[in-house]
Amino acid sequence: MINDKLPKIWYGGDYNPEQWGPEEWSEDDRMFKLAGIDVATINVFAWALLQPDEETYDFSTLDATMDRLYNNGVYVCLGTSTAAHPAWMAKKYPDVTRVDVQGRKRKFGGRHNSCPNSPTYRKYSTRIAGKLAERYKDHPALLIWHVSNEYGGYCYCENCAKAFRVWLKKRYKTIENLNKAWNTRFWGHTFYEWDEVVQPSELSEEWDGNRTNFQGISLDYRRFMSDSLLECYKLEHDEIKKYTPKIPITTNLMGTYPELDYFKWGKEMDVVSWDNYPSLDTPISFTAMSHDLMRGLRSGQPFMLMEQTPSQQNWQAYNSLKRPGVMRLWSYQAVARGADTVMFFQLRRSAGACEKYHGAVIEHVGHEHTRVFRECAELGRELQQLSDKLIDARTQAKVAIVYDWENRWATELSSGPTVALKYVDEVHKYYDALFQLNIEVDMVSVEEDFSKYDLVIAPVMYMVKPGFAKKTEDFVSSGGTFVTTFFSGIVNENDLVTLGGYPGELRSLLGIWAEEIDALFPDQKNRIVMKQPWGELQGEYDCGLLCDLIHSEGAEVLAEYGDDFYQGMPVLTRNRFGSGQAYYIASSPEESFLQGFLSNLCAEKGIKPLVLAGDGLESARRVKNGNAYLFLLNHNASPAEVQIGEIEQKDLLTNETVKGTVMVPARGVMILESKLD
């Protein structure tokens, strides 16, 4: 339980009373009650208010807000306010603003705007975190700490350059090691002194965002920046812990956000929280995958849905309204996949600046007689009714998909063989196939314990870090099934190719050799031709993107290419290794192939779908104290039929008992409780 002061699914969101006055505050109090809101995230962007100059701190407004909320039955998720520095600080200490990837020194503006290696920023952000902790450590409203906000963005200033060199020295010890790791003999880039190293930016090695001359330095700069920002978090975290060792601390993450290695971040957080902002055209399974990934950051521990919009966003190109019922449906999707909170950005819409057209529980009209408010209040009532039933319940998946931020960086920094390879999309293809099959999945790091799983899938495992190959071999030896794909096993953690034949360290496990890698144009296809029917797979399927030209070195060939000069070469192989099996898919297949393929593997391993249902019906399950909670989420605009099996289950939202075939209403939700088998 995140904090047992509030033993239910927390309900609330970001709240900025400092933008308003007493009239609105009393309306807020009244309407929060109507909506069943019991937690407010405050003080997220209030640094300038708390600290009007270098030596003055003024907590009076915050004091009053804390007290008012508490007296009104609302707990506080307390921000440290350090996601945007005050204007006076930028003026007095220019080191707090960043230099961008084009080498331009930024001026005051925006948010997430502080250089993570700025001495000024580190000093004052830590100091204010400490002051807040000291002041509110015993305040009864305090539920959890929210450090900064949506950490992100990189800096390229001279302070960062110096810190980068220190980071490199720590990593490589000697300049010779660094030269080797980055292969600097290429293009004569040998460094003789540490201070010859400059940041990879548009002024040196990079262009167009992710293009680089040297993958090694660009990869390390991403690691360094992720670490630098994490260090800022940790400084605040450690300062707070001095005062409130038992109050949990989090910061809000952003799903598949590319710039930070969230698996490293997860380790430093008491509870993971994240902000979920799908577009109208984001696949439902992509949101589901993001939730599962956030849950995976701390090996399955429940997380917080820190932000979502009640209705509409402002920063997308076309900001559609969430259709009636969709806010509730997506809220339960989060809960189904491990969230123990449902929180919004924002409780009251601001009247000015760029987020004034972002949805809120209390809209500009200011009263409760809106569709959006009614839906929020209805959900508030349901969450109170659910009480602590679902809190702390866990998912029990037998299938894991490996996700790795460093691997993502490396594949996207690669010069060749194709610009079309998007790591996240390839991972999502596998996730989506399992999602459609109603199979539970955990999204895991390369460091996760694989022995919990029967099936581990590592799409495009391009970068094989130390120990990964051995660990995977152990998993398969012991009976596990492992799947990987084209463009895997190519490089080590420094993006240096493992010589002697692809897929490098995974070669003996997979029993194949990839001699060449063909890149297809977007309109080009090849075919996967099954050598003989296998379970749900027979005949042929399209594939594209990249085609590894592989030779079996012991693996059984299940399918061959159907076209081009490598027609007849293997495209799908299975290698028996110890008691288990390792599959290799040499190209990027169409969806129907993956559903058949993964269906076969699950059948072999005895992994059963949660339910049988058609398109748009999502299922998920959480387990606690011997009970299973099966979530049925109907994303269709019409009712959906679902076969849930013959055991009686109780719908927590209606208290009805059901079994066999149930109908889930259009955009409706069922949460079915049963004894765990």
Add this chain to the structure above:
Amino acid sequence: MINDKLPKIWYGGDYNPEQWGPEEWSEDDRMFKLAGIDVATINVFAWALLQPDEETYDFSTLDATMDRLYNNGVYVCLGTSTAAHPAWMAKKYPDVTRVDVQGRKRKFGGRHNSCPNSPTYRKYSTRIAGKLAERYKDHPALLIWHVSNEYGGYCYCENCAKAFRVWLKKRYKTIENLNKAWNTRFWGHTFYEWDEVVQPSELSEEWDGNRTNFQGISLDYRRFMSDSLLECYKLEHDEIKKYTPKIPITTNLMGTYPELDYFKWGKEMDVVSWDNYPSLDTPISFTAMSHDLMRGLRSGQPFMLMEQTPSQQNWQAYNSLKRPGVMRLWSYQAVARGADTVMFFQLRRSAGACEKYHGAVIEHVGHEHTRVFRECAELGRELQQLSDKLIDARTQAKVAIVYDWENRWATELSSGPTVALKYVDEVHKYYDALFQLNIEVDMVSVEEDFSKYDLVIAPVMYMVKPGFAKKTEDFVSSGGTFVTTFFSGIVNENDLVTLGGYPGELRSLLGIWAEEIDALFPDQKNRIVMKQPWGELQGEYDCGLLCDLIHSEGAEVLAEYGDDFYQGMPVLTRNRFGSGQAYYIASSPEESFLQGFLSNLCAEKGIKPLVLAGDGLESARRVKNGNAYLFLLNHNASPAEVQIGEIEQKDLLTNETVKGTVMVPARGVMILESKLD
């Protein structure tokens, strides 16, 4: 009359004799006569020639040109030459060059390149304007002053930053007021001292041209820059007036150019002038609207067509030749809509640099035996024949469309609900419908006196400035018809939302409440379903872009949405208010809807079309001394039939008398004189 020295439609254009020598000059003299040219705009880009260094001025070339032109029967529109500073000035005083929105200090190059807050620029531009005025104040050729040229572009240098803070102090008095106006509590952007404010640029709050974190500061910077450039104009203007208080002063504007608030500029000009450069694919009605807008800058006063090309442009992607007859046709279009001059850029084509492929009266071949010259000379003869007939004639429209630059800035700076909203395009949709109906329209500012009109249309009146709501209520109370649309009444002049329900200050006038605003994807549509037939409207029509979800609060619902979850909610309403009516169109409709809708309103108000005619036949009317001058402009490549009514009218170009149905030749023009009813 602009200047009674030349009591006819002036005919001529930009002329740069300093690029040529005596041989060309005498050919110019000869050919200007052949072409009927009687005005030349000179000295527009001659600063470096007039002032070869800081202390030296040399007017000898200009003296000779003035005299030569006058002796040849050509008057002078005299430029002040300050649209491009000399190279020596940029080198000696770098403050004259600008810093761009990316923060890059510019070097010498281009034109419209001077920082408007540069002390050097202000000093020397004012000084040379004064010297010119002093020298030529009694020259008989002097007809009008042409200050600088096509003012535009913004600067982001430190001088501008300082001037911006002074401008802000004047506007807001206290930093508290500024913080409130910009809602700086958002993201903790509170300012404690004026000098903490930095310009909104790509280094601070903005990106991608019109994206910003803070609408307030970005809006004010646009106001400030428009004012700064206007201040440069006024400094020259005031200096000139010391010497020639009776000679009119203008500067050439650019239609719907986005960066300057031309309604403010119009107030400072004795006569408005503008440069008309449509593309081959610019809608005819868009050019017409631009003329009407320029006429509206000074409440209907005739304006100058300062520039158009005789044949082809150089800076478009594909520079089509104007087809035979089109130059004449478009020249009369300007006159029809209020121009008292027809002037070209340029009289002689330059031999080098970027405008050498821009059309001219005298082409590179240098003689008069060209199609372009023949067409110019033919038009010259006609304009002489028209004498002073049309000079100072006015338009008498009963319909006004409101146009507002600040509203345009605000809608385009808005973050959400859609990037697809283009203010000018929405305004043009309404204009175009009336244009097709042959209804006369004035384009007016929010400050215009509405009592002159029967129908006032304010599309996307997003920003409601102080007094506007009251004034519009008065107009409707007194019997006027007012039309506005979705996304209106949302914010005040600082882009702060008017709380309590959209459309804010216009809510009681319109009798509706807009609860939510849905943004549609480009390929999405909804439907306007008429509740019952109304005049020319019946059945259903497409709509899209944005859909306000409105509730009637007294307004009559004329049509409802046909689709989506807001099917059945009102999309077209009419509210009786006092003696008049206020309409609200909650989405962006297809063209046929608007033609029917506006046709209904005009019928109700007794506003009659000028003529009945088919597509591509444009009509317009000017009125003077009890006579009406009806222009029929056939933009088709085939003859057009027009019903002009049963009163006899005289064609000024042929002296024939016509009535009933007339045929206007392909790309032909008729100017029909009649007594005003």
Add this chain to the structure above:
Amino acid sequence: MINDKLPKIWYGGDYNPEQWGPEEWSEDDRMFKLAGIDVATINVFAWALLQPDEETYDFSTLDATMDRLYNNGVYVCLGTSTAAHPAWMAKKYPDVTRVDVQGRKRKFGGRHNSCPNSPTYRKYSTRIAGKLAERYKDHPALLIWHVSNEYGGYCYCENCAKAFRVWLKKRYKTIENLNKAWNTRFWGHTFYEWDEVVQPSELSEEWDGNRTNFQGISLDYRRFMSDSLLECYKLEHDEIKKYTPKIPITTNLMGTYPELDYFKWGKEMDVVSWDNYPSLDTPISFTAMSHDLMRGLRSGQPFMLMEQTPSQQNWQAYNSLKRPGVMRLWSYQAVARGADTVMFFQLRRSAGACEKYHGAVIEHVGHEHTRVFRECAELGRELQQLSDKLIDARTQAKVAIVYDWENRWATELSSGPTVALKYVDEVHKYYDALFQLNIEVDMVSVEEDFSKYDLVIAPVMYMVKPGFAKKTEDFVSSGGTFVTTFFSGIVNENDLVTLGGYPGELRSLLGIWAEEIDALFPDQKNRIVMKQPWGELQGEYDCGLLCDLIHSEGAEVLAEYGDDFYQGMPVLTRNRFGSGQAYYIASSPEESFLQGFLSNLCAEKGIKPLVLAGDGLESARRVKNGNAYLFLLNHNASPAEVQIGEIEQKDLLTNETVKGTVMVPARGVMILESKLD
């Protein structure tokens, strides 16, 4: 012969042993032998290794490599290593790094990164070239010098600004001349002192790469930058010649690379070499044209194919594998068109940095059992078998196409009439038509001796430099046939229009006057309507892009426009001039027109196709010592039938004798030897 030490087609490529160790070196030795490799390009990017600091030089690694290669039967193409400066140099002497066109000072990174006017770069690049020459002048492996690598890119730093002013003074003598050449009276840009001139960049006159306010300065900056880089080459060249006056020197060029005037460069090189990197979708005839252009840089002298990939590239969007046989086919294409070497980038794939996915003879797997290696080894055997047969053989074309880099710059810098005009594409249209007709072509400079040819084609000869018109008139007077097109004869070498009527200096030769130039939108077309059938031309053909509106002034009109207001005006004319004829094509025609037109001209001049064959079959011929070597290259994936005539010819690759009709296998090659008629 490039160097008679190795009297055969050289076979090898770029080799970077410094990235590897003894284990790989001995494998390299073994595998080079297997592949028949006899030349290695080394030391291209080794500056940092050779010169670890300002005063230390260490040649030990290079010594060992030279010796090892020589002992293994491999000669050396010795790089001077100056294409990328060492990191320590960038740190110690920042003047070596460039400032980009946006005005941003670059930091250490990339390659081709040195400012060409950096005193530091010039000093140390010359010094190391001299040290290498001194050290290896008598080394038996040394075959040829390879100065720097793929020169390119521009710099905009202050050192370049100063050098530009010196270059301008040399060119123009007085500032008055410069003002005149650039037409600086336009926009008042007159310069009074040389140091008022700043570089044309995004901070002054240019934007979007090739858009400029002043063509004159932008054109001169391109000339200056090409000269500046050439000066760097010459400094190294001259230093090397002091030690090895008889060893040839080259640097590798890049075909139609836009930034350098390669005709000026060719004059300074003992032998031209170039790097050939077609995409999968590059037309075969475009590669052929590039080879012919490189051959033309030194008037037909054989050149070196310095780089091509054995299999795949890394820097394209989608890096397809070269299909089986294609590497061999494209290698012979180079030889067929004048290459006396076949060389690869690279002999061994690097393990890290951005070229690790670029193909190589030795792949990451490290052994010879790969498709790519087998194809390389097979070609190596064939080249040994060909011995010195083809070395130094020449092409004997009777048709020349004029290509001019300065003309290319000028057309692409032009503001108007269309952005769609791409000089290289227009040239390629003419080349491609002749290629499809199996007619031999030389690509020549404007300075080439035309008397060798019967037919000279100068597409879009926009810029007519001094002497060109006279020389072309002489050529036609003496019986030659000359062809040029729309938008020709417009400007002089300073981009100043030749006044008095287009096509200026070519007007009397062509017997026409172009009154206007219409630019068509991409989806617009006009028609070429033949007045009567002429040879293979009859009926009508599409044309577009630009349409000159021309009048005959003596020329015979062969075809007229079919549409628009200039229907009936001439579009194809022939002017008899002395004993010859000059054709003008007033628009950009479709391909079938050009094939018919050029077929007619060749027939008239008695120029015969090499063979008769269908699509995808390329022919070329080299001649030596009274023998002709006819190359038949089948780019199709199926066999191709070719009629070669009734003389017996010997296939050098099979030693079979053939005549009449031969079948060339899919992607196959024949080299047929015969006595020259």
